[in-house]
Amino acid sequence: MKHSRPSDSKHPIDYSNPKVRREILTRQRRDIWTPEQVESLARHLKLKPGLKLLDVGCGHGYALRTWGRYCLPGGELTGLDRERSLLATAKRFCRRGGIADSCRFVEGDACDLPFKDNSFHVTLAHVVLCHLAEPERALDEMIRVTRRGGCVAVFDNAIGGGAVSGWSNIRTRSIERRVFYDEMYLRMHDGVRKLGHGNFEVGCWMPSWMEARGMKDVDVRSNERVRWVAPPYRSPAQRVTIRSTRERIKAFEPGKFIDRAYYRQLRAGGATEAQVRRVRRGSKREYERFAGAVEDRTIAFASSGQFWCIWGFKP
């Protein structure tokens, strides 16, 4: 299936900002899949040397480097992204990882892939479809460019289908306040969809979208990594988490780009001006309490962005 319209994916994450890039495309990636899960997903996706693999929306090339390795030697790895500057970084990372000779990088749109039908054995998209206004268009394209019997795998969020994950020991809100913040959270995600900024429920729909397209052996796994800390921060992993949380607090600039987009999304999702004002005030207070508890070293929290891998094989 070919689409003539370019995709409208004006999501508010500003990848031209190096801080955002470092945070999202490098640091967060360390917390998603454990080495054991990388191995087991490689088996589920039937990766083996000699395959041609496409990473759609490759960013810095995380998925390309992580799962592309299983297609070497002999395989061909292609990273596609619409941001030229990210492709240049991906190229550098792959060179450093010693796999550059097997990689090529292509600028293009996930919803209008510049490849012939049946070009790849494996097509992945890691945390990309949630950013698209029309994720199903990208899925159609991923299936189109994959060979018969080949694997299409989408790694993504499934937010909105269930509760927010993560906990902390300073969450002392009343039930009324918790209901309020849960409502705001759902409204924000509704706003994201309405503004065409993406769809973070994409993982909830993906298995049925794949089934509806006749994909075989559709299956799903979620990540198991939980990043947590509690005093006295005994383990090396906890000490690293506390240290990087302090760095993030120092670097955080309240009221900047992401905040403004968040308030716009809340309004688009139906929150009233008064509710947005309440969120603003509450967020500031919560942030100060959080930062204080990190400084006092009394903080205990878990933050495990839950991600899913959904895959199927083209009939």
Ligand SMILES: C[S@@+](CC[C@H](N)C(=O)[O-])C[C@H]1O[C@@H](n2cnc3c(N)ncnc32)[C@H](O)[C@@H]1O
């Ligand atoms: C959250 S990042 C994920 C990057 C990488 N897959 C990873 O997991 O580190 C989303 C990526 O999708 C890319 N992207 C967003 N919309 C796109 C589109 N319509 N076509 C191609 N790439 C797109 C962005 O430039 C960005 O690199």
